[in-house]
Amino acid sequence: MNIPTAQDAVPLVSLSLTTEHDIFVLRRSGKAAAEALGVEKQDQIRLATALSELGRDLLASSEPAVTFGLVQGPDPVLRVSMFWKDGHGPGQESMLAAARLVQIHHTPSQRTLVIEQQLTVDAQTPESLQHTRELLMAHSGSSVSEDARAQTSDLIAALEESRAQREELRRLNEELEETNRGVVALYSELSEELEETNRGVVALYAELDEKSRQLREASEAKTRFWANVSHELRTPVNSVVGLARLLLEFDVERLNEEQRRQVSLISASGATLLALVDELLDVAKAESGRLEPNWAPVDLRVVLGQLRGTLRGYGHGRDVELMVADRDLHMVSDDVMLTRILRNLLSNALKFTEAGTVRLDVVTESTADGDHVLFTVTDTGIGIPAEEQQQIFEEFYQVRGPHQRGRPGTGLGLPYARRLTGLLGGTLTLTSSPGSGTRVTVRLPVGRPVPAAAGGGEPGPPLVTVLVTVDDDDAFRATVRPVLDQLAQRVVEVDQGSRAGSVVRRERPEAVLLDLHMPDLDGYAVLAEFAGDPDLREIPVVVLTSAPRASLDHDRLTHARAVLGKATLTLSQLESAFSAFTPHTQGSAGRKDITP
Known part of the structure; x- marks a missing residue:
């Protein structure tokens, strides 16, 4: 540690210590210098007291002296240096007492003691230095009685200041206690309000739970009512439709023209009523969660052809043209649900179009979330106001107006179509403008959507690790691939029967999916090759075919573990x-005939 020296400071005054009177002078000089240099009152007394204690101990040493100096700079300091020629200097007790009051640097080997008091920047002006020197010189000639009176005055001043501080502290304590009482009162008030609010929230939650329970029970009652009424209506309506058809087919000679017309009206009305009953029943099943898609490969050309035939003549008597696209596409879906969605949308469009066109377009789309098919129904009809475009998806809601005359309906078509679209993993969107027609787009995945496992977990493990599918039909392989991806960790495709043996030997799959009719080497020959090869005969083979069961050569299919029909192929059939031939049962499972 570097000990400051007197040479670092601007000298102010030097004093010698020989008598007790010099100690009084030292004390008064220290206080006067600190006061002149702007030191606070308490720090003045601390400095004077420390100098008095240390100076009194120095009287026992040889030739003690004291110098006052000012260290200038950014952080000015009043420095008091004590020197003695011989002896031990200040005692340990005095040093400890002074160290509690001021900053001390002690060098016993050099018989030096330095005391420092921090000052403000303004303390180092020439005027301050001159004033300090004058005060120090004035105090050097003071008497013992004057010093005693000054010390007594300092003590009284210190006591007065201490009393004032105690009074201020008492006042502050009273204010703090008053503040604390206010805080406690406010806390109590807020706690009571919070408890009251919590009671209200609890009561509101209880009321909401009760309302939710009532709504749930009402919805369940409505669903049961729909289901019961639909079941009860279906039997008599079926009887009406059936009897009307019998009359038209077998009693046509006994009916005159008017009677035939009336029976035809009965048959048509009964068929319409039966369709409405089926729709109600499906809505009830969907709301109760009992309507599940029957996933299977779907040939869109067949579906679109059925729609054209079913809806032909629907707009009879109006100048409306129905245009349904003819697309050769395949997808995995539920053909019944898909047909009902599109029929509802097309019939709705035809119903509210007086003249112009109703059009169904079909396109494919590839995005980051997979391949999709877009079915778009557009019409040139009356359109739907913007404020009602959300309400029309509420069950039984119908847009009111003169356009409703002669156009009966239940208001279930669009809600039913949107619900079925959701079950198939797709979306249904609508845009419309009054007088400019309506556009409805159904977006469905090409393959079966993978459902989320309960509780947010992962889907179940695949049934086989590697699956080889042998089929020359590129469209069918693309259609069934999403289904197979759910059953196998890896699917290897082969487009020629002649390559089946080499691929199976290389891949060693746990199962083979084999088309029966291929141009180069058909499924019968591939089965025979597998049966005659010791390395291949134990690999299970599932045969796929679109041929009728009666045309199959069953004797040549004995090596197949199962025979499935392509037209009605479903995920559950493949599962x-x-x-039936998991690894621990391979070689023992018998063949399953599941062809239609």
Whole structure:
């Protein structure tokens, strides 16, 4: 540690210590210098007291002296240096007492003691230095009685200041206690308000739970009512429709023209009523969660052809043209649900179009979330106001107006179509403008959407690790691939029967999916090759075919573990076939005929 020296400071005054009177002078000089240099009152007394204690101990040493100096700079300091020629200097007790009051640097080997008091920047002006020197010189000639009176005055001043501080502290304590009482009162008030609010929230939650329960029970009652009424209506309506058809087919000679017309009206009205009953029943099943898609490969050309035939003549008597696209596409879906969605949309468009066109377009779309098919129904009809475009998806809601005359309906078409679209993993969107027609787009995945597992977990493990599918039909392989991806960790495709043996030897799959009719080497020959090869005969083979059961050569299919029809192929059929020959049962499972 570097000890400051007197040479670092601007000298102010030097004093010698020989008598007790000099100690009084030292004390008064220290206080006067600190006061002149702007030191606070309490720090003045601390400095004077420390100098008095240390100076009194120095009287026992040889030739003690004291110098006052000012260290200038950014952080000015009043420095008091004590020197003695011989002896031990100040005692340990005095040093400890002074160290509590001021900053001390002690060098016993050099017989030096330095005391420092921090000052403000303004303390180092020439005027301050001159004033300080004058005060120090004035105090050097003071008497013992004057010093005693000054010390007594300082003590009284210190006591007065201490008393004032105690009074201020008492006042502050009273204010703090008053503040604390206010805080406690405010806390109590807020706590009571919070408890009251919590009671209200609890009561509101209880009321909401009760309302939710009532709404749930009402919805369940409505669903049961729909289901019961639909079941009860279906039997008599079926009887009406059936009897009307019998009359038209077998009693046509006994009916005159008017009677035939009336029976035809009965048959048509009964068929319409039966369709409405089926729709109500499906809505009830969907709301209760009992309507599940029957996933299977779908040939869109067949579906679109059925729609054209069913809806032909629907707009009879009006100048409306129905245009349904003819697309050769395949997808995995529920053909019944898909047909009902499109029929509802097309019939709705035809119903509210007086003249112009109703059009169904079909396109494919590839995005980051997979391949999709877009079915778009556009019409040139009356359109739907913007404020009612959300309400029309509420069950039984119908846009009111003169356009409703002669156009009966239940208001279930669009809600029913949107609900079925959701079950198939797709979306249904609508845009419309009054007088400019309506556009409805149904977006469905090409393959079966993978459902989220309960509780947010992962789907179940695949049934087989590697699956080889042998089929020359590129469209069918693309259609069934999403289904197979759910059953196998890896799917290897082969487009020629002649390559089946080499691929199976290389891949060693746990199952083979084999088309029966291929141009180069058909499924019968591939089965025979597998049966005659010791390395291949134990690999389970599932045969796929679109041929009728009666045309199959069953004697040549004995090596197949299962035979499934392509037209009605479903995920559950494949799961059943694959689960029959899990690794621990291979070689023992019998063949399953699941062809239609």
